[in-house]
Amino acid sequence: MIKRRKLRSQASQQPSGNSVSPLGTDLKANLQRMKQSMGHSNDLVVREFRIGYVQGDAAIVYIDNLVDKKMIGEFVLRSTMSGAAGSESNASERDIDVLDTIKNRILPLGEASIAKEWNELFSAVLNGDTAILVSGYAGAIIVSTHGGEHRSVEEPSSEVLIRGPKEGFTESIATNISLVRRRLKTRNLWMDGFKIGNVTQTNVGILYIKGIAGDKTVEEVKRRLNGIETDGVLESGIIEEFIRDHPFSLFPTLDNTERPDSVAAGLLEGQVAILIDGTPFVLLAPTTFFMFFQSPEDHYHNFQFAIFIRTLRFVAFMISLLGPSIYVAAISFHQEMIPTSLLLSLAAQREGVPFPALIEAFLMEASFEILREAGVRMPRAIGQAVSIVGAIVLGQAAVQAGIVSSAMVIVVSLTGIASFTMPAYNMGISIRMLRFMLMISAGLFGFFGIALGGLIITAHLCSIRSFGIPFMSPFAPFIAADQKDTLLRLPRWFLNTRPRLISQENTTRMNGSKPVPPGEAAEEGSPDEN
C-alpha cells in the first residue's frame, strides 16, 4: 500500500537533473549498466538464472542486507525458476507482455510492479526491493522484498509514562505507520508519500484523518513538503526546519513525538502527522503553545489528577522561566519586597559572596547547563560520577568557599528541576535559552526588565502561527469551547468537541455520555429508548 503511493508520487515528482531513460532489451547490457552506475559496489547482488515461464535468461538484482533473503529464495527465485512453462506458453500468449504475465500469474507476492525506466529501477532497488530483468524485454518486475535489520518496537525513551502504551516508534517508517494504523482502524486515515532529499531519497509520509483534519492544512503540509530542496533528510528536525513557520523564532511551532498514541490522539484532533523514514520522531502539525504542556498521560489518569498536574506544570514553567530572574531582580533592585527575616538571611548569606547577584546567577546557571549537557553526552557509566561531582562541587563546596550563596544554589536547582517537568523537550530548550535573556534584563532593569521581557515574549507568542493556526489559541483568539482541555482537563464526557481551529471541518467528537450507575440508568434511560 505504501509502495503504491510512493510510486505514484514519484511519478509526478521527477528527481531533478536525471532525464528519463528507458531500459533496453538486452539483459547483459542492462546488468552491465546497473553495475557500472553503482560503481561495482559489492553489495549489489546480481543473480542470473533461467526463467521457467519463457525459458529464457533472466536475472534478479537486489542490494544485500536491505532485502529479506528468505523471501527472495522462497517466493521470487523458486516460483520464477520452476514456472509452469508448458501448460500456458502458447505462441499467442508469448506476444503479450510477458513481464505482466509473470507478475500477475507467477509471483506469489503481495506487492509487485513493472519499472520501465532506470531511475525507477534504481530507486526501487535502493529501497530494498528486488528487480527481475528478463532477457528480451525492456522492463523490470519490481518485487517488494524489504528486509534487513531494524530496531524492534521498544518503549520510547524520551517520553516516559507511568500509565499508557509502552510502544514507541522505530526507525522504520513502515513499522511506524503500522503502529498508527493499528490504533485508528478507519478508512478515513489517509496517507500520502513523498521522497525528499536528492541523495537520501528519504521516504516521508503524511498521515491524516480525512474529514477531521482541515483540507487546507493538509494541502499546506503537502505544499511545504514538496518545496523542500535538499540533498539529505536524516531526522525529522531537518524537515521541521524546512517547513516550520517563523524559522527564527525560539519557540518550536511543530510538535514531535515518539509515541504512536500521541500521534493517534493528534490525528483525532485534526492534526497532520509527518513520518520520516529513519527516525522514531514523528512531527505533528499544526501545533499550539499549550500542546507542549500536555502529556498523553493527562488523559489516561483521572481528570482531577490531570488538572492538578497541568496546573503544576504551568507553575513549573513559570519557575523555570522566571526563577533566577525574579531572584536577581528582587535581590539587587527590590529589597523592600522581600520579607525582613528572609532578607536578613539572604544578606547574611551574601555577606562573603564576591560577585553581584547577576554574575552569581550566571555562574550557577551556566554550570548547571554544562552539567546537564555533560550528563546527556556522557557515556552512561561515567554519568553518575559527573552528577556526584556536580552536586558536591557546585552545591556544597561553592557555598562553603563563599563563591555563591546557598540561596542561589536553591534557586538554580529549583529552576533546573522545574524545567524537567515540561513534557516536550523542545519547549524546554526554548525556556532554557529565554531564561538567560530574562536574567540579563532582570539584572539590568529589575522587575521592570522582567515585565519588559515578558511583554516581548507574550507579544511574540501571540504573533506567530503554526500552519495557519494562531500559536496561542485557544487563548488568543479566545475559544471558550476549547478551554475544556487546555489548562484544565475536564472529564472525558465533557470533551465532546475537537479543537475548533485545528479541525475546522468536523468539530463534534461525540455525544458525551456520563457514566450512569445501573439503577439510575433504568429510570433515566427508559423514556428515551421507548
Add this chain to the structure above:
Amino acid sequence: MRTRSASSLMLIGLLLIPLTGCWNSRELRDLSIIGAIGIDKLPDKPGYKVSFQIINPSAVAMTGNGGGGSQAGMPVTVYTGTGSSIFEVIRKTSRLSPRQLFFSHIRLIVIGETLASEDLSHLFDFFERSHEVRLTTKLVVSRGSSAEQLLQVLTPLERIPSDAVYGKLESTESIWSESMVTGVDDVINRLIGPGKQLLISGVRILGDQDKGGEKANLDKTKLPAEIEIKGIALFKNGRLETWLDGGKARGALRIQDKMKSSVVTVPCKDHDDPAAIAAIEITRSRTKVKATVVDGEPAFRVYVREEGNVGEVSCAVDLSKKEAIEELEQRWRSKTKQEIREAIEAAQSRSSDVYGFGEVLNRSYPRTWKKLEDRWSEVFADCEIEVHVESFIRRSGMRTKPYIKE
C-alpha cells in the same frame, strides 16, 4: 546594504542596554538594613538626634557554617547623628556607616519622651514623603529614657530588638489590650482628621538602662535590662500630656473598639477580702459611640457589649447557679464602666479628644460640628458622656464549682 544598516542599528540598540549600567541596582552587601529609628530632641538647640538600629545580618541569620553564630558580633549596631532635619541626619550618618542606610524594613520608630512632650506634629513629613519608609511602620514613645538608649537594649529570643518590641506590641494588643499598635499612617490620619488627637503606646526600659547595650545583657537568664510595653501616651496638639496606664489604658482601647481580649479581675463576693477574686477572660467586646445634640450641646453615649469566660476563681462560688453568674456579671460590668469612665476623664481633663468623639459628632450632626469645630477641645472637656455596659459570662471553664470550700 539594508541588512547591514539593520544589523548595525540592532547592535547600537544592544549597546544601549549595558550603557544603563544598572543605575538603580544595589547589592545586598552595600545596604545597611535598619530595624528601627529613634528620634530624640537635642537638649539645647532646635533639631533632632536620630539613632539608627542597624541589623547585622550574619549575627541574626545564623547561617550554617559550623554554627559559629556567637563570634559573628552583636545582632545590631546603633549609629547616632544630629541635625536640624531627619533627612539631613540620615545622609550625615554615611560618615559613620560603611554601607548605605536602607529604610524599607524599618519595623519601629521610637520617639523620645522629651521630644514627645514638646511637639511632634512636624515629625512625620519625612516618613510620608520617603519612598523607602513604609507607612505601616509602628510608632512608640520611649518612656523614662531616650530613644537612643532604648534602641541599644539587646533582647533575647528575638535577636533583633526592633522585632522584639514589635512582637511585644502585637501580643499585648491582642491578648492584654493595654496598648495599641499605631502606625505612621494612623498618626498622620489622626493629625489631619477632624479634632482627633494622638494616642501612642509607650515603651520603657525595665532595669539598668546602661546595661542594656552590653552583650552581658544576654548572658543572664534574668535580664539586667528589658524592654517593656508600658501604657499609652495621650497627646494634645502633638504634645505629650499624660500617660494612661492599667485600667485607663484598657478603657481607652475599649472606647475605640479596639479591645480584642484581656483578663479582668473582679472581687467574687461582697466582702473585701482581696484574695477572693474571679478572673474573667474577655473573649468578645464591641463598642458603639452615639452622639446626640440637646439644645446645641453635644452629648455622647458609649455602648459596650462584652462576653467572657470565667478563667480563675479563688473563692467558693457555685457557678452552676444563675444568680452567681449574674452577680459576677454585675461586678464585671461596673469594673468595665469604671475603666471607661477613668479613660474618658483623663481625656476630658486634658481637653484632648483622643478617642474621636468629635468624628462621631461630625458624622451624625455635621452642622453642629461645623459650629463647634474651632473650639472643640473646650466643648469636649465639658461634654456629657454616658457609659452603658452589658456583660455576659458565657462559660465557666472545665468546672463549675471550685474545689475551695467555705
